Amino acid sequence: MTTILEARNLKVIRGGSLLVDVPDLAIFEGETLSLIGPNGAGKTTLLQALSFLTKPSGGEILFRGQAVGTNHRALEYRRRLAMVFQEPLLFDTTVFENVASGPKIRRLGAEAIRKAVAEQLNRFGISHLRDRSARTLSGGEAQRTSLARAFAIQPEILFLDEPFASLDPPTREAIIVDLGKAIAETGTTTAIATHDRNEALRLSDRIAMMDGGRIVQIGSPSDVMNRPVDELVAAFVGIETILHGLVREKQEGSILVDVDGSEIEVAGDLEAGTSVILCIRPENVTLSLSPPASPTSVRNVFPGRIRRITPLGLVVKVEIACGFPLVAYVTGNAAEDLNLREGNEVTAQFKATSIHLCQKKSACKT
Amino acid sequence: MDIIVEGIRQAFILLFTFDPEVLGITWFSLKVSGTATFISLFLGMSVGTVVALTQFPGRRLVVTLINTGMGLPPVVVGLFVTIFLWRNGPFGILEILYTPTAMIIAQAIIATPIVMGISLAAIQHLPRKLRLQILALGATRLQMTMILIREARLPLLAAVMAGFGGVISEVGASIMVGGNIKGYTRVLTTATVMETSRGNFDIAIALSIILLLFAYLINLVLTTIQQRERPR
Numbered sequence: 001m002t003t004i005l006e007a008r009n010l011k012v013i014r015g016g017s018l019l020v021d022v023p024d025l026a027i028f029e030g031e032t033l034s035l036i037g038p039n040g041a042g043k044t045t046l047l048q049a050l051s052f053l054t055k056p057s058g059g060e061i062l063f064r065g066q067a068v069g070t071n072h073r074a075l076e077y078r079r080r081l082a083m084v085f086q087e088p089l090l091f092d093t094t095v096f097e098n099v100a101s102g103p104k105i106r107r108l109g110a111e112a113i114r115k116a117v118a119e120q121l122n123r124f125g126i127s128h129l130r131d132r133s134a135r136t137l138s139g140g141e142a143q144r145t146s147l148a149r150a151f152a153i154q155p156e157i158l159f160l161d162e163p164f165a166s167l168d169p170p171t172r173e174a175i176i177v178d179l180g181k182a183i184a185e186t187g188t189t190t191a192i193a194t195h196d197r198n199e200a201l202r203l204s205d206r207i208a209m210m211d212g213g214r215i216v217q218i219g220s221p222s223d224v225m226n227r228p229v230d231e232l233v234a235a236f237v238g239i240e241t242i243l244h245g246l247v248r249e250k251q252e253g254s255i256l257v258d259v260d261g262s263e264i265e266v267a268g269d270l271e272a273g274t275s276v277i278l279c280i281r282p283e284n285v286t287l288s289l290s291p292p293a294s295p296t297s298v299r300n301v302f303p304g305r306i307r308r309i310t311p312l313g314l315v316v317k318v319e320i321a322c323g324f325p326l327v328a329y330v331t332g333n334a335a336e337d338l339n340l341r342e343g344n345e346v347t348a349q350f351k352a353t354s355i356h357l358c359q360k361k362s363a364c365k366t
Numbered sequence: 367m368d369i370i371v372e373g374i375r376q377a378f379i380l381l382f383t384f385d386p387e388v389l390g391i392t393w394f395s396l397k398v399s400g401t402a403t404f405i406s407l408f409l410g411m412s413v414g415t416v417v418a419l420t421q422f423p424g425r426r427l428v429v430t431l432i433n434t435g436m437g438l439p440p441v442v443v444g445l446f447v448t449i450f451l452w453r454n455g456p457f458g459i460l461e462i463l464y465t466p467t468a469m470i471i472a473q474a475i476i477a478t479p480i481v482m483g484i485s486l487a488a489i490q491h492l493p494r495k496l497r498l499q500i501l502a503l504g505a506t507r508l509q510m511t512m513i514l515i516r517e518a519r520l521p522l523l524a525a526v527m528a529g530f531g532g533v534i535s536e537v538g539a540s541i542m543v544g545g546n547i548k549g550y551t552r553v554l555t556t557a558t559v560m561e562t563s564r565g566n567f568d569i570a571i572a573l574s575i576i577l578l579l580f581a582y583l584i585n586l587v588l589t590t591i592q593q594r595e596r597p598r
Contacts, residue, residue: 053498075506083502085495090597092517101513102503134597142598153504 001028004189005050005157009059012042012049012213019045020213022059027157032183032190034200037210038236043193044161046210050191051081051159063157079106082155086162088142090134095126095145098134102153120148123182140171144178151182158183160192164199176202197237201225209233226281227356234279234358240317240327241280247272254352262323265299265352277358284354285328287318289338291347298349302326306344309335316340320348369567376568377575388569392576395553398466399534402473403481406529409474410481411522415511417482418489419497432486435479440472444542447472451543464545469553472539477529484528488521489514520591531584535577 005027012020020042027033027050035043048054052061052074061068068077082102090098099120103113121127124144129137137145143163150158163179164172180203183190194200200207201221208218209228217229228234231242245259247270257264257276266278291301304322311317315329318340326348330340340346380388417428450456451463451471462468492514500510515522537555544551546560554573561570 048498051502053501075504078501079504081502083499085499087493087495088598089493089496089499091513092519092597105503105505105509135594137598139598149503159502 001031003027004029004064005191006062006065007050007059008062010046010049010056010061011058012045012054013057014045018213020049020056022046022213022215025050025208025215025218027189027191030187030189031205032192032203034204034207035191035193035210035215036195036197036200036207036236039195041210042213043195043210045213047083047159047161047191047193051083052077053083079153080156081159082150082153082157083159083161084143084146084150084163086165088137088139088146090137090142090145090149093134095121095129095132095134095137098145099148099152102149106153116152116154117148120152123151123185124148124178139167140175143167143175147175147179147182151186151188154186155188157189157191160190162193162195165195179203197225209236228279228358230358231277234277234356238281239279239356240282241278241285241325243278243280243324245276245278247274247276259324262302264355266355266357267353268357270357279356279358280326280350280354281356282317282327282329285326285348285350287320287328287330287334287338287340288347288349289345292349298351300352301347301349303345303347306340306342306346309340309342318346320346322348373567373571377572380569380572381575385572388572388576390549391552391554391557391573394466395534395555398469398540398553399473399530402470402533403477403526403530405470405474406477406481407526410478410483410525410529411485411515414482414485414525415489415515418486419511419514429486432479432483436483438476438479439538440476440536440540441538441542443472443475444539447475447539447543463543464547464551466544466551468543469540469551472543473533473536476536476539477533480532481525481529484525485518485522488518488525491521492517520594524588524591527584527587531581534580 003026007022007025010020010022010025011018035046037043045054049056050061052068063077063080066073068074091101096117099117100113103116108116118127121130124147126141126144126148129141129145134142134145147163164175167175176199183203192200192203204221206218207221207224208215209224210216211232217224217233224233225237228237228239234242243259245257245264247255248258248263249256250270250272253269254265254267255270257266257278259278264278270276291303302322304320304326306318307321308319309316311332314331316332316335318328318330318335320326320328328348330338338346417425417432447468448463451460451468452458496517497510497514500513505513535555537559540553541556541559544553544556546552546556554577558570558573558577561573
């Protein structure tokens with residue numbers, strides 16, 4: 001894989017506080033990298049530093065191996081990238097003129113501009129809005145225009161800063177599909193900042209989790225989702241049950257972990273006495289009304305009482321007290337079949353292999 | 367009451383018969399105030415844009431001074447321009463006191479802070495991220511400034527109108543540095559003052575109607591601009 005953009009010891013300091021501190025980040029040609037993290041994690045600032053719209057306070061940015069820094073280089077670099085913000089930030093003119101603005105700044109010929117604009121209007125399904133004033137567009141149409149404007153300059157790298165955050169769900173859905181297609185068709189390297197992990201999952205080849213200006217974990221979506229490095233990442237990627245425990249006993253291929261007096265079997269290999277964090281995804285917990293009659297392969301069977309039931313659209317979130325707090329997702333139908341009610345007794349099960357282990361503030365294992 | 371009714375009747379007769387004196391004064395007023403506004407447009411817009419787009423120590427003070435300048439009393443401007451152009455003043459050698467040139471200078475001094483202040487606000491009022499977006503489209507600093515000015519064109523037009531409105535209706539400076547010389551430096555406002563003091567209410571009312579018409583047209587344009595929305 002060729003590295004297209006590289007950041008070394010990148011720091012952004014504003015008003016005395018360190019907003020971004022990234023010792024090393026490489027973006028590969030053709031990939032889509034998502035920066036996820038809570039608000040204030042530094043995603044936007046990192047994107048602006050990577051695109052050189054904000055001058056970094058320290059470190060360097062290498063685009064195709066060449067350092068971007070001097071004014072001339074910065075302009076040359078800016079002419080090879082594109083950026084789309086949360087707000088469409090359209091100019092007060094027609095849709096055509098908006099999409100044509102990048103090529104016009106580059107002083108392309110009229111015919112080349114017309115062709116580039118037509119292609120992108122078509123790609124984002126807004127050809128019929130060509131002569132409309134940007135002032136009259138809906139939120140979705142405006143963001144499509146903004147995306148078309150970005151693609152019209154055929155960027156070598158595309159930065160997207162929360163591009164869907166102010167759109168309603170159906171509009172967002174449609175635009176994500178079209179954007180995904182546009183990225184795939186053009187093979188454009190893309191870096192996207194989002195606080196929505198589902199958006200990140202759908203669009204990315206790699207995900208970088210940010211917190212406090214630092215990248216705390218970077219890897220494939222399944223890596224980050226299933227094998228978070230610490231509690232914070234775990235909570236952000238939707239792991240609802242995070243338990244602190246102590247390895248009591250090492251067995252063949254698995255360990256027994258003591259959590260508040262309950263014994264949980266976890267696939268893994270750690271010495272007794274090690275402090276660990278257990279991450280259990282709510283989808284991996286199954287519920288039944290009574291304990292299984294015959295022995296099953298599942299060792300972790302815990303009877304408990306339902307503390308709270310929260311409908312979440314397609315699934316129902318069930319919080320159980322079974323010696324430790326545990327969260328399970330069941331489908332609406334299953335919840336009805338099992339007649340789940342707050343205060344009822346229920347049995348929860350999960351496999352030893354479905355638990356992800358973190359040692360406190362260090363490397364993790366499954 | 368008769369004075370008013372008769373005055374208005376006479377005024378309309380003067381207006382609709384295209385009285386050469388009224389017409390001449392109107393045309394001259396437009397020329398002086400138009401030229402002054404044009405000069406203030408250059409000075410005001412360029413300085414206003416630069417101040418809006420740059421950060422420097424003492425910027426707050428500069429902005430405060432510009433805003434104060436927007437309310438510069440015309441008589442004070444008239445006084446200082448008179449002193450500077452007085453025969454033994456610093457620019458007395460030019461011998462332009464009591465000429466249209468002196469009036470244009472005084473009016474430009476009045477209009478410039480108005481245009482500057484509104485331009486500054488107009489450019490500053492554009493979303494901050496718009497600048498980043500323009501840079502991300504590959505613009506040089508000059509290209510960015512031109513695009514921002516284009517984006518703020520309506521409020522900038524408002525600045526021009528406000529500047530023009532300010533000078534066409536002022537009387538203090540014009541009378542002090544122009545002297546209200548018939549057929550030479552007499553404008554709508556100075557003529558109105560004079561005709562009123564003479565009791566010639568018909569002409570005074572006719573001139574006032576023209577001034578009101580300008581005020582109305584300017585405000586019509588300003589209101590239309592204010593009611594427009596920015597694109598998303």
